[in-house]
Amino acid sequence: MLKEGDLAPEFDLPADGGKRLVLKAFRGGPVVLYFYPKDNTEGCTIEAKEFSDLAPEFARAGVTVIGISPDSPKSHDKFICKHELALLLASDEEKTVAEAYGVWVEKSMYGRKYMGVERATFAISPKGHIARIWRKVSPRGHAAEVLEWARGAGGETKKPKRAKS
Template structure:
């Protein structure tokens, strides 16, 4: 994929803690749409990941899924977002018996709005892709905490600990 000036400019969009979280309305694995606005009044964990059924993305999804009851008890909803299709999300959830919501951002509108559609490089090749990142959004819709360039292992527990420490006020 050839990078345009517009792509590079969009990749620099950076949100900060305290900013209002950009709303999104994306199709989900279950056929309905997921809108951030629908969760107003609750804490929301929005985690962006590159691709279903890859090693790190699977580990991250499994960890969020395993802790989903704890997130619910803490008053939070967990939403995973990637550019994969709703059907691919459905297959991914079924294959690994995941207990969480997955939103399809095929047009990358949410990824751009959250500043996670970034220039990446691998094996000397430069391309645009999703940076693994998580946003903890307060019940008022403000970004309470941001984790960028996330390492998948243990990340869900770190997010839960931050939520339980009342950082999502």
């Protein structure tokens, strides 16, 4: 299980608009990765719209926001178009990134067990370390909570300064 301070697992994933998103390419600036189960479902749409609505604020804080789900790039394109989202969405159809981040988990609904994505968010520092983790998040209001972290921490894990002797 990943914890704050760990090096964030690298990835190279297809994304919306025919792009590829490579985590290493974002080094030098903080990144927020939010994992969500499925395009165009109620909770995922709420979360995506809130992150999208706050995109200018994240940009002012110098933070790149990337949504990751098992949906295809084509599904992401439709999702972005339908809801006019201002987000980068990466496609993890093989679930390798979800597994690396520990969010591909057994879930249960109405007594039925199945594998799926646990809604979680990882803030990654400019040097590539996990600065903050939010697990089992509620979609409504989560983007604002992450933005408050981004404004306060600026994407860096804060360490106490040593006194000079």
